[in-house]
Amino acid sequence: MTEEPQQQQSIQARIAALNLGQVGKAPITATPCSRPVPKSTLDFRRASTNIPTQSTISSQTNDIGNEPIGPTRPPVLPPPMITRTSQAAGLSAAPAPPPRLPPRKSSSQISQTSPALPSRRPSEQLSRKDSSESMSSVVSTMSSLSAVSNGTAKTSGSRAPSMEAPRLRVPVYDPSSLPPLPPKRSQQKKEESITRIPLKGTKSTPNITTTEVLPLSRVPTLPRRPNARERSREPVKQLPPRDAPPTPARPVPLPTINGVNGITNEPVHKAVPPPIPMSSRPDLSKILATKPKTSSILPSTARAPTARSSESCLKCRDFSGPDNHAAMFPRHSVPSLDWLATELTTPFSSDTDKARAIFTWLHHNVSYDVEAFFNNRVQASTPISTLSTGLAVCEGYAASFTALATKAGLQSIVVSGHGKGFGILPIAPGAPVPPESMNHAWNVVKIDGGEWKLIDTCWGAGDVNGKGKPYNKNFKPIHFTMDNDEFGLCHFPTNRNHFYRTDGRAQISWEDYILGDQGGERARVFSNIAPQEGLSSTQFMPKYLRLPVSPAAHAGPTVRFQFEKVCPHWDAAAHGKGKPYIYILSIHGVDGRDDDFVPFDTNGMFWWADVPPEKLGARGQTITLYTVDTVQGRTGRGLSKEEYLMAKGKKAMGFQGVAAWELV
Numbered sequence: 200m201t202e203e204p205q206q207q208q209s210i211q212a213r214i215a216a217l218n219l220g221q222v223g224k225a226p227i228t229a230t231p232c233s234r235p236v237p238k239s240t241l242d243f244r245r246a247s248t249n250i251p252t253q254s255t256i257s258s259q260t261n262d263i264g265n266e267p268i269g270p271t272r273p274p275v276l277p278p279p280m281i282t283r284t285s286q287a288a289g290l291s292a293a294p295a296p297p298p299r300l301p302p303r304k305s306s307s308q309i310s311q312t313s314p315a316l317p318s319r320r321p322s323e324q325l326s327r328k329d330s331s332e333s334m335s336s337v338v339s340t341m342s343s344l345s346a347v348s349n350g351t352a353k354t355s356g357s358r359a360p361s362m363e364a365p366r367l368r369v370p371v372y373d374p375s376s377l378p379p380l381p382p383k384r385s386q387q388k389k390e391e392s393i394t395r396i397p398l399k400g401t402k403s404t405p406n407i408t409t410t411e412v413l414p415l416s417r418v419p420t421l422p423r424r425p426n427a428r429e430r431s432r433e434p435v436k437q438l439p440p441r442d443a444p445p446t447p448a449r450p451v452p453l454p455t456i457n458g459v460n461g462i463t464n465e466p467v468h469k470a471v472p473p474p475i476p477m478s479s480r481p482d483l484s485k486i487l488a489t490k491p492k493t494s495s496i497l498p499s500t501a502r503a504p505t506a507r508s509s510e511s512c513l514k515c516r517d518f519s520g521p522d523n524h525a526a527m528f529p530r531h532s533v534p535s536l537d538w539l540a541t542e543l544t545t546p547f548s549s550d551t552d553k554a555r556a557i558f559t560w561l562h563h564n565v566s567y568d569v570e571a572f573f574n575n576r577v578q579a580s581t582p583i584s585t586l587s588t589g590l591a592v593c594e595g596y597a598a599s600f601t602a603l604a605t606k607a608g609l610q611s612i613v614v615s616g617h618g619k620g621f622g623i624l625p626i627a628p629g630a631p632v633p634p635e636s637m638n639h640a641w642n643v644v645k646i647d648g649g650e651w652k653l654i655d656t657c658w659g660a661g662d663v664n665g666k667g668k669p670y671n672k673n674f675k676p677i678h679f680t681m682d683n684d685e686f687g688l689c690h691f692p693t694n695r696n697h698f699y700r701t702d703g704r705a706q707i708s709w710e711d712y713i714l715g716d717q718g719g720e721r722a723r724v725f726s727n728i729a730p731q732e733g734l735s736s737t738q739f740m741p742k743y744l745r746l747p748v749s750p751a752a753h754a755g756p757t758v759r760f761q762f763e764k765v766c767p768h769w770d771a772a773a774h775g776k777g778k779p780y781i782y783i784l785s786i787h788g789v790d791g792r793d794d795d796f797v798p799f800d801t802n803g804m805f806w807w808a809d810v811p812p813e814k815l816g817a818r819g820q821t822i823t824l825y826t827v828d829t830v831q832g833r834t835g836r837g838l839s840k841e842e843y844l845m846a847k848g849k850k851a852m853g854f855q856g857v858a859a860w861e862l863v
Contacts, residue, residue, distance in 0.1 A: 521547060525556045525563065529564065536602055543556045550644075553604075553607055554652070558654060559674070561656045561660055566590055611643065612643055617635070618689060653687075687700060688737070691712045720743065725856050733775055735762070748816065750813060784823075825856055827852055
């Protein structure tokens with residue numbers, strides 16, 4: 200290169216010319232200045248350990264674009280020292296060197312301050328560069344950046360495969376080199392391809408004929424409909440008469456077996472089937488009695504029917520299922536109240552049957568604590584204490600029933616108030632009204648049909664006979680089945696909202712309850728026989744216990760003795776223990792010197808007998824109503840009035856008392 204004459208230029212112009220000359224070319228070696236600079240004045244930097252290599256492919260090439268790799272060029276020298284024109288010509292001092300870099304920490308110090316990165320696993324994966332160059336496989340090694348992070352000054356000795364061979368260049372796009380496109384199908388060929396191919400017969404359809412389906416040229420038009428006038432002119436077609444159905448042919452008689460000739464087709468007309476053995480026939484009532492009986496549940500929104508059916512009437516309802524089921528869980532085998540409530544009520548879907556099962560279980564497993572009652576040592580109890588001891592008074596019975604009913608999903612509460620139980624005597628006529636008091640507890644529970652039913656589990660479990668006498672376990676289901684109005688004759692709640700009457704009266708007063716009927720004490724009805732036979736305890740006549748013997752005290756020439764069933768649905772055979780008894784009245788004759796027995800007449804619902812007052816007996820004697828229990832050692836059930844009169848005085852008979860009156 201020839202040296203051009205030097206011209207006076209500014210520093211900025213020379214730097215711009217220098218940068219412009221290096222665009223797109225190899226670096227230009229600067230022409231040495233007229234005044235050489237001694238080497239000692241140049242401050243060459245030592246190799247730095249913190250400047251990473253910018254390319255992972257080559258650090259000795261200066262490739263431009265997509266040019267092939269050429270011969271190795273000499274390293275670029277630093278720019279020449281430029282002397283400003285304003286300085287004196289004789290000055291030879293070198294410019295001040297740049298400030299030195301701060302000292303870097305040693306590798307040991309770096310390793311102490313920052314944790315070392317884990318070693319990288321070599322991976323061979325394809326990476327696409329940002330430029331339009333081809334994809335190359337890069338062998339991963341530790342780059343100069345990772346070397347700096349680890350505090351080392353050396354890079355690894357890996358190299359890219361592209362350094363050993365020239366790079367692949369992208370081919371020039373030439374549309375003329377592309378293969379020609381297939382020719383387009385004409386419209387006729389398209390229609391020919393759409394034409395259906397006729398089906399071919401196979402083995403599964405050998406008899407199906409195949410026809411070629413051609414496209415319709417046009418849709419056929421529908422025929423014209425006749426209007427209403429034209430239809431009215433058309434004659435009505437008469438249908439031919441129906442033929443009578445043919446008479447079925449007489450069936451051929453089945454072959455019969457002949458003891459002599461064997462099988463023959465001649466029917467035997469004189470053959471009579473053998474009689475059915477009735478002695479071995481099972482008793483359905485006994486079978487059903489061993490299983491729980493469930494009754495249908497009325498909807499909660501349904502109201503009580505006006506005419507009570509046999510299923511909704513509690514007095515004639517069959518509770519043998521719940522009663523038998525309740526006897527299967529003795530108290531000493533019950534682990535908890537929850538378990539007992541579940542076991543007692545699970546077999547039944549009716550709320551009435553669930554309540555009855557709990558009512559019956561208390562009779563079998565809880566006894567009245569007569570010792571604590573008569574010795575004035577009654578203490579408060581809980582359902583758990585009642586379950587553990589088996590002893591309770593009225594409060595314990597009521598609390599236990601409500602606890603079990605609630606756990607079984609029933610709605611029940613305990614009602615407290617006054618009860619005409621043991622030791623309560625009727626108020627004599629003209630005596631002052633005693634103040635209201637509380638001495639008893641009972642329950643109310645919601646049964647089928649949403650009806651709130653008053654029950655007394657204490658009185659239904661047995662009887663108290665007096666101080667020093669044992670408790671008598673006598674099951675009396677009448678305290679579960681009697682209606683609420685009848686229940687109110689001997690129960691007065693402290694809370695006036697707990698009457699639950701069905702006669703239309705919201706409540707009654709304390710005076711009406713405690714005084715009762717001022718006519719006197721009612722006739723004495725023996726509680727063990729009347730409920731068992733389905734008789735109403737409140738419908739015995741004469742109504743009062745004391746019966747005058749004077750004919751002037753009576754309105755008619757005779758005194759009528761009468762009683763009736765608890766409801767029209769009661770059937771002694773179905774709901775009781777068998778056929779009904781015959782009832783007789785024991786009288787004493789004139790002046791009480793001629794005892795006699797008068798049978799009752801009945802129509803199935805009522806029983807009655809008319810006796811003249813003078814034949815009742817003398818004052819101080821008792822008129823008693825009996826059943827003929829046995830005749831000659833056999834049961835008296837089903838005995839008619841005529842049969843009784845024929846056996847009267849001739850056969851030995853046994854009797855059971857039902858009711859009694861005192862003659863005055």
